Amino acid sequence: MERRDLVISGAGSASGGLYNLVKISGTGKVHGDIDCHDMSIHGTVTMEGSVKAKAVHISGKARMTGALKTEHAVIRGSVRIGGDVQCKQFDCHGSANVDGNLSADEVHIHGETVIEGDCDAEQFKAKGGFTIGGLLNAGNIQIKLFGHCQVKEIGGERIEVKQQGVTFLKKLLFHTGLTAESIEGDEIYLEHTSAKAVRGNRVTIGPGCDIEVVEYQSEFQCDPEAKVGTYKKV
Amino acid sequence: MEEELISKKELLERTGISYGQLYRWKRKKLIPEEWFIRKSTFTGQETFFPKEKILARIEKIKQMKDDLSLDELANMFSPNPAAITLHRDEVIKRNIVTKVTMQFYMEQKGEQHTFSFNELLQLYILDQLLQTGEISLEEGKGVFDVFEQHYSAFQGRSCELLFVRKMGISICLLVASGNDVYVEEKAKIIVRLHVPTCVEQLKLLVSEG
Numbered sequence: 227m228e229r230r231d232l233v234i235s236g237a238g239s240a241s242g243g244l245y246n247l248v249k250i251s252g253t254g255k256v257h258g259d260i261d262c263h264d265m266s267i268h269g270t271v272t273m274e275g276s277v278k279a280k281a282v283h284i285s286g287k288a289r290m291t292g293a294l295k296t297e298h299a300v301i302r303g304s305v306r307i308g309g310d311v312q313c314k315q316f317d318c319h320g321s322a323n324v325d326g327n328l329s330a331d332e333v334h335i336h337g338e339t340v341i342e343g344d345c346d347a348e349q350f351k352a353k354g355g356f357t358i359g360g361l362l363n364a365g366n367i368q369i370k371l372f373g374h375c376q377v378k379e380i381g382g383e384r385i386e387v388k389q390q391g392v393t394f395l396k397k398l399l400f401h402t403g404l405t406a407e408s409i410e411g412d413e414i415y416l417e418h419t420s421a422k423a424v425r426g427n428r429v430t431i432g433p434g435c436d437i438e439v440v441e442y443q444s445e446f447q448c449d450p451e452a453k454v455g456t457y458k459k460v
Numbered sequence: 461m462e463e464e465l466i467s468k469k470e471l472l473e474r475t476g477i478s479y480g481q482l483y484r485w486k487r488k489k490l491i492p493e494e495w496f497i498r499k500s501t502f503t504g505q506e507t508f509f510p511k512e513k514i515l516a517r518i519e520k521i522k523q524m525k526d527d528l529s530l531d532e533l534a535n536m537f538s539p540n541p542a543a544i545t546l547h548r549d550e551v552i553k554r555n556i557v558t559k560v561t562m563q564f565y566m567e568q569k570g571e572q573h574t575f576s577f578n579e580l581l582q583l584y585i586l587d588q589l590l591q592t593g594e595i596s597l598e599e600g601k602g603v604f605d606v607f608e609q610h611y612s613a614f615q616g617r618s619c620e621l622l623f624v625r626k627m628g629i630s631i632c633l634l635v636a637s638g639n640d641v642y643v644e645e646k647a648k649i650i651v652r653l654h655v656p657t658c659v660e661q662l663k664l665l666v667s668e669g
Contacts, residue, residue: 383480
C-alpha cells in the first residue's frame with residue numbers, strides 16, 4: 227500500500243494509520259495508532275494511540291497515550307508518553323515524561339526527564355535533572371550533575387557521577403546531587419551522591435557523598451570530604 | 461510451590477560473576493525479569509533469585525558465551541520460536557522426538573515431511589509427557605489442539621501447560637505463567653509444564669546437530 231503524507235498546519239485532526247511523513251505545525255490531534263517513516267512536530271499535538279516511526283522529531287508540545295517505537299527520537303520541547311519507549315537513540319533536550327519503561331541503545335539527557343519505570347541502555351549520558359522510578363541499567367553510565375537526580379536503583383559496568391563547575395550562588399539556591407537506594411557496578415566513581423548501598427569491584431567515593439554501606443572487591447578510595455558509614459571488602 | 465531463593469550477593473560469590481555481567485545479561489534478556497524477586501530485609505530492599513533456575517542458567521551462559529554472541533544467546537533463551545525447519549528423518553535420527561509420538565502426530569495431522577519450530581515444540585512437549593507416563597496417547601490430542609489454536613496468543617510471553625483430570629476426563633490448558641491455579645476437590649492437576657523451559661531445551665537439541 228502506498229503511504230501518503232499527513233500534514234497539518236494550523237488546527238486540525240486526523241486519524242491514525244500508515245503514513246510516509248507526518249508533519250504537524252500548529253495544533254493537531256490524532257486519533258489512533260500511527261505507523262510512519264518520519265514524524266516531525268512543531269506545535270501542540272495530542273496523539274491518542276501509539277507511534278511507530280523511523281525517526282521522531284518533536285520541538286513543540288506533544289502527548290501520546292500509547293507507546294513509542296522508533297530508531298531515533300529527538301525531543302526539544304515537552305513530551306509526555308503514556309506507554310513504553312523503545313528506540314536505538316533517545317535524545318532529550320527539553321522535558322520528557324515516560325510513564326512506562328525506556329529501552330534504548332543510547333540515551334542522552336540534557337533537560338529534565340522523568341521515567342516512571344526502568345531504563346535500559348548500552349550508553350547512558352545525562353547532563354541535567356532526571357528521575358527514574360525503577361532500575362537504571364546501562365553498560366556505561368555518565369552523569370554530569372546539574373540539578374537534582376533521583377534513581378531507585380543503578381546497575382551497570384561503568385558508572386561515573388561527576389559534578390560540573392557550580393557557582394556559589396547556584397549552590398545556595400539549588401540542590402544538586404544524585405539520590406539512589408543502591409548503586410551496583412564494576413567500576414564506580416561518585417561525587418555528591420547519597421545512597422544506601424554502593425557495591426562494586428573498584429569503588430571511588432568522591433567529595434560530597436553520603437553513603438551508608440560500601441562493599442567492594444578489589445579497590446576502595448574515599449575522599450576526605452565524603453561521608454561513608456561502613457565499608458568492607460567482600 | 462515454595463522455591464528456594466538465593467540473594468544477589470550470594471549468587472555473585474558462588475558463580476564468580478560481577479555486577480556488570482549480571483546487569484548486562486539482564487539487559488540482553490538472558491535472565492528473565494520475573495526471576496528478579498524483591499524482598500525487604502533489614503538492610504533495605506534486596507533482590508533474590510530462584511536458586512536452582514538461576515544457577516543453572518548462569519552455568520549455561522558461562523559455558524556458551526565463548527562460542528556464541530550475547531544476542532545469539534538471548535535468542536536461545538527467549539521464548540520466541542527459532543526460525544528453523546527440520547526434516548522428519550532428522551528429527552527421528554537425532555532423537556528429538558520418539559517414533560511413536562511422530563506417528564501419532566502424522567495420524568492426527570496427516571503426512572508431513574518438514575516441521576517448523578512450533579510444530580516441533582508440540583511434538584517435543586507431547587513426547588516428554590508421554591515418556592513420563594502422565595498422560596495417554598489419546599489425551600495427547602488435547603495438547604496439539606490447544607497449542608495449535610492458542611499458543612500464538614502468548615506472543616513470546618511465557619506460559620505453562622496444565623493438564624487437569626477429574627474422574628477420568630482430562631482437560632488441557634495453556635495458562636500465562638506465574639499465576640496460581642486452584643482446582644476443585646476431585647480434580648487433580650497431573651502435569652504442570654513450563655513452556656519456555658521446553659523451548660529452551662528444544663533449541664539446544666536443535667542447535668547441537
